[in-house]
Amino acid sequence: MSEQTPLDLPEGDPFGPHNLPYGVFTPAGSAERRVGVRLGAAVLDAGAAAAALGSPYVSLLARPSLGPLLAAGRTAWRDVRRALTAWVTVPAHREVLEPLFFPLSAVTLHLPFEVADYVDFYSSEHHARHLGKIFRPDGEPLTPNWKHLPIGYHGRAGTVVVSGTDVVRPRGQRKAPSDPAPVFGPSARLDIETEVAFVVGVPSALGTPVPLSAFRDHVFGLCLLNDWSARDIQGWENVPLGPFLGKSFATSLSAWVTPLEALDAARVRPPERSHDLLPYLDDTAGDAADEPAGYDLRLSVEVNGHPVAEPPFSTMYWTAAQQLAHMTVGGASLRTGDLYASGTVSGPERHQYGSLIELTWNGRDPLDLPGGRRTFLEDGDEVVLTGWAPGPDGTRVGLGEVRGRIAPAIVPAV
Numbered sequence: 023m024s025e026q027t028p029l030d031l032p033e034g035d036p037f038g039p040h041n042l043p044y045g046v047f048t049p050a051g052s053a054e055r056r057v058g059v060r061l062g063a064a065v066l067d068a069g070a071a072a073a074a075l076g077s078p079y080v081s082l083l084a085r086p087s088l089g090p091l092l093a094a095g096r097t098a099w100r101d102v103r104r105a106l107t108a109w110v111t112v113p114a115h116r117e118v119l120e121p122l123f124f125p126l127s128a129v130t131l132h133l134p135f136e137v138a139d140y141v142d143f144y145s146s147e148h149h150a151r152h153l154g155k156i157f158r159p160d161g162e163p164l165t166p167n168w169k170h171l172p173i174g175y176h177g178r179a180g181t182v183v184v185s186g187t188d189v190v191r192p193r194g195q196r197k198a199p200s201d202p203a204p205v206f207g208p209s210a211r212l213d214i215e216t217e218v219a220f221v222v223g224v225p226s227a228l229g230t231p232v233p234l235s236a237f238r239d240h241v242f243g244l245c246l247l248n249d250w251s252a253r254d255i256q257g258w259e260n261v262p263l264g265p266f267l268g269k270s271f272a273t274s275l276s277a278w279v280t281p282l283e284a285l286d287a288a289r290v291r292p293p294e295r296s297h298d299l300l301p302y303l304d305d306t307a308g309d310a311a312d313e314p315a316g317y318d319l320r321l322s323v324e325v326n327g328h329p330v331a332e333p334p335f336s337t338m339y340w341t342a343a344q345q346l347a348h349m350t351v352g353g354a355s356l357r358t359g360d361l362y363a364s365g366t367v368s369g370p371e372r373h374q375y376g377s378l379i380e381l382t383w384n385g386r387d388p389l390d391l392p393g394g395r396r397t398f399l400e401d402g403d404e405v406v407l408t409g410w411a412p413g414p415d416g417t418r419v420g421l422g423e424v425r426g427r428i429a430p431a432i433v434p435a436v
Contacts, residue, residue: 028064028123029116035062036420039111040413042103043278043422044068044088044243047129055086055132059106060278060422064123071109074118079105088135088279092223092242093358099223099242103283131277133184135221138359140182140273141349142217142249142265143174145340147293149368152380169297172340172348174362177249178270182361185277185424189250191401191431192271196254208431209252209268211385212399215366216323216333216376216407219247220342221279222360231302232350234310237343238282240356244342245276246321246407246424247363253379253398275361278422285317285419288411292316292341302351303344315341319421321367321409323376325399328391333367333376335409401430 031038037060047058047065058065069084071077079102082091091102109115144150147164154163167173183189191212197204223242226232232240249269256268291314295306305315319335345362368376375381378398382388385397399405405428409421 027116027120028061028066029110029120031062034417036410036418037062038417039107040417041280041284041419042106042110043280043284043420044091044134045277045279046087046132046134047124048132049124050128057083057085057088057091058124058129060126061110061123063126065126065129066110066119067122067124068106070122071119074122075109075115077105089358092135092221093225095224096239099281100283103281131184131186133182133275134277134279135359137179137182137361138222138357139361140177140179141174141360141362142177142269142365143172143340143345143363144365145172145338145345146364146366146368146376147339148337148370148374149366149376149380152368152375156379156384170299171303172345174345174349174365175264177265177273179361181270182273182275185274185422185426187272187274187426188429189272189274189426190429192252192255192267193431194252194255194267195258197258198254204258209255210398211253212428213251213253213378214323214376214399214405214407215249215251216321216331217247217249217363217366218244218317218319218321218335218409219275219361219363220244220346222356222362223358224356225358226350226356228355229353230350230355231353232346232356233302234305234315234343234347235308237315237346241282241342241346243279243281244285244317245279246409246421247276248274248405248407248424248426249363249366250274250426251377272426273363274424274426276422276424280419280421284413285411287414288318288419289314290316290318290336293337293339302347305341305344310343315343317342317411319409319411321376321407324406324408325389325396326391326393326403330381330389330391331373331375333374334369335364335367337369338364338367399428401428403428
């Protein structure tokens with residue numbers, strides 16, 4: 023009986039040939055970054071495989087970043103994916119490929135592409151309503167514009183970090199309503215935001231909006247994201263211009279980018295619209311009506327190894343296609359490596375809430391965890407986001423993980 027290799031996957035593995043997410047890694051003892059494709063619990067050196075098999079895609083895969091592949095466009099994305107699928111499923115390639123696999127436990131994973139710009143949206147109606155009820159208990163939960171456009175803000179691309187990077191507790195000004203003046207110090211209300219991010223490949227021209235129908239021509243894939251939030255710092259600085267220090271200290275991104283083609287079986291229609299939309303956002307008419315733009319992604323949140331939530335992405339009111347259309351309708355151009363996130367994913371039930379501010383109702387109802395009660399995150403706490411999506415023929419498409427541990431705030435020496 024021959025020895026098992028990474029090509030001998032157990033049935034039902036969520037990282038089988040139907041998935042093949044992309045990442046960037048360095049093997050142990052090497053400083054050379056390489057594009058890799060995950061198969062089971064191993065990563066294939068995609069550039070080395072392309073060279074060994076005489077593939078024309080060496081120029082896209084034998085790189086230290088996904089940038090060249092992202093910029094190559096939809097036809098190249100499809101052709102490279104087909105080639106990779108053939109390489110890992112055709113028995114004739116086994117002898118060549120087997121030495122080019124590395125166990126995930128023996129590699130270092132990196133941010134898979136250079137983040138050009140980062141935008142964070144606010145697209146879960148359930149999340150928006152929950153926060154509205156918390157902060158405006160006697161008012162309308164949704165702001166007047168919420169059902170008419172995807173609300174978002176520009177974040178800091180330079181503080182997007184790969185999964186596994188420690189998150190240093192931020193410092194800043196904070197002021198409770200009863201405090202006479204603001205104080206400065208470490209955030210006391212550090213939170214998570216369970217999100218899904220979309221990765222732009224093909225750029226667009228300045229002044230030229232990207233319509234709903236062009237979403238898949240520009241967006242390469244998606245990955246899980248945790249947009250950590252210092253609720254106390256954010257609450258004090260939020261008015262009138264929105265998040266700044268409360269959101270700029272770290273955004274954790276999965277090391278694996280799942281191509282949109284791997285998620286065709288997970289496409290679903292978004293929730294029914296309650297308001298008529300302006301033409302550039304209307305996904306019920308024209309070409310946009312023929313392609314469901316929502317995704318059935320099943321997310322999970324753990325704090326210190328204990329499950330606390332399972333937010334359903336299928337409930338998101340605004341889709342990634344609408345977010346892209348709105349992001350560019352004013353004339354903003356896209357760049358390769360642009361990253362835009364969904365905003366916190368939350369469902370209608372408490373076990374589906376994607377942030378601690380919802381799960382504890384702003385600290386009123388602490389979570390009982392094996393290591394002690396929690397309202398917000400304490401130093402040493404570790405949060406892990408995972409997810410999967412329905413795949414072809416009853417399979418599951420694994421979405422990797424986003425892991426981050428809270429490190430104490432850095433206090434400058436006096």
